[in-house]
Amino acid sequence: MTRQSKRTGSNLSRRKFIVGAGAAGVAGLAGCTRSGGSSGSPTESGGDSTDSGGEGTEGTQSETLSGDINVAGSSTVFPLATAMAERFQKNHSGVSVNIQSTGSGGGFANYFCTGQTDFNNASRPIKKEEKQQCSSNDVEPVELKVATDALTVIVNNDNDWIGEGLTVEQLKQIWSAETKPKTWADVNSEWPDEPLELFGPTDASGTYDYFIEAVLGEEGPGHRQDYSATEQDRTIVQGVQGSKYAMGYLGFAYYSENQDAVQAVPIKDGDGGYVEPSLDNALQGKYTPLSRPLFTYAAKSSLSKNHVAEFAKFWLENATSKKIVAEEVGYVPLSDKEQSQMMDKLESAIQEAN
Structure with a gap:
């Protein structure tokens, strides 16, 4: 993207x-x-x-x-x-x-x-x-x-290898406690062999809970814990902004206030195309499964x-x-x-x- x-x-x-x-x-x-x-x-x-x-x-x-x-x-x-x-x-x-x-x-x-x-x-x-x-x-x-809300996955502005975006399955692989890839290349061999640096909310956050429900599955192995967890959404933005190989997720409002600092990642669910997080797409039901009340x-x-x-x-x-x-x-x-x-x-x- x-x-x-x-x-x-x-x-x-x-x-x-x-x-x-x-x-x-x-x-x-x-x-x-x-x-x-x-x-x-x-x-x-x-x-x-x-x-x-x-x-x-x-x-x-x-x-x-x-x-x-x-x-x-x-x-x-x-x-x-x-x-x-x-x-x-x-x-x-x-x-x-x-x-x-x-x-x-x-x-x-x-x-x-x-x-x-x-x-x-x-x-x-x-x-x-x-x-x-x-x-x-x-x-x-x-x-x-x-x-x-349109829960938003963000990456560094210098990330030029994701292309169109990420699939829900790739998101699940990256954040699952079972798979826990260490590098971008572990997710896709064509991506850099560089460490994944992950930032996200703590387990006290509803955003964390919703991500498990929508992406990882409540009956799955759970959310990986080897990431930088914070209740401060600005810290997530700052962490991703500061590292070329970083990724994070947070509510759309925080991305929208920092849209020049980081990139929002389009998400592909099933056989559909890649859909950008936006208010229009959330309202129209296109941004699945990450739009939420x-x-x-x-x-x-x-x-x-x-x-x-x-x-x-x-x-x-x-x-x-x-x-x-x-x-x-x-x-x-x-x-x-x-x-x-x-x-x-x-x-x-x-x-x-x-």
Whole structure:
């Protein structure tokens, strides 16, 4: 894959995002969000206009809200949560949204299911054992889909041997605990006989879990552990950028913020062609098997607090925004139908909590 084709795909996905992704936009300037352990991409400041000519969803502040909102979880969802929190806090200065980037699993185990946070962001669905832990602490999670991601495999800009891209089988061979090739030539004899340098998320990350599910198979030998693991997505980018023979994987938003630093690798699934990771391809179902839903989980009891419930509604109201979700953060917004379904689920949970 060439750097030119990489840039073209990203620019198309971010600047010419398809109309069907959603309609609602917002008007406002981002405020300050407190974060711990953040690995999120920076959000842009400046006013947002509506996306499709309709009314923005921020409007004017109709009531005084105050209190803290605590959020932990996925580093992939972190930049989206931050973008929403900044806008909400601008409209409600008495509310402080505190966001930690802990990984999906780390957030569930250490914060959300122990009752310490109001929301847990996740780049994969909650697991059975996490539900059981939540239940044992009287925490009832409410699953809300907030976007779609295109999990992205990246290589160094000087990598000129992959060509069109990688097959899912080659990805499986590279990252499997069973095969563990040491050099690029171990994967393809025509590739350099140079050490594979691998960078990726830790096992606390939903991105790690999803990669196992989509590429390695949950019943397979598992993910190799001889790689540089980090919860800091920027560290993955920096590692790949710094070595000609490196490879990594992470959420699309982090690649889109660093598209000149590394190359995104097109992926071939089965008999189809090589498909670039992009928002268009993820929305249209072409980028398989690496497109995935992104979630935030609300604690139902927290939704009895007005400022928490209003933040959840605000997030969903703006989850169809191309301006915020696609152009600023780099994910696929919800469709109008998905938004309506999530809003119905949230409204029911709020009623039950009160």
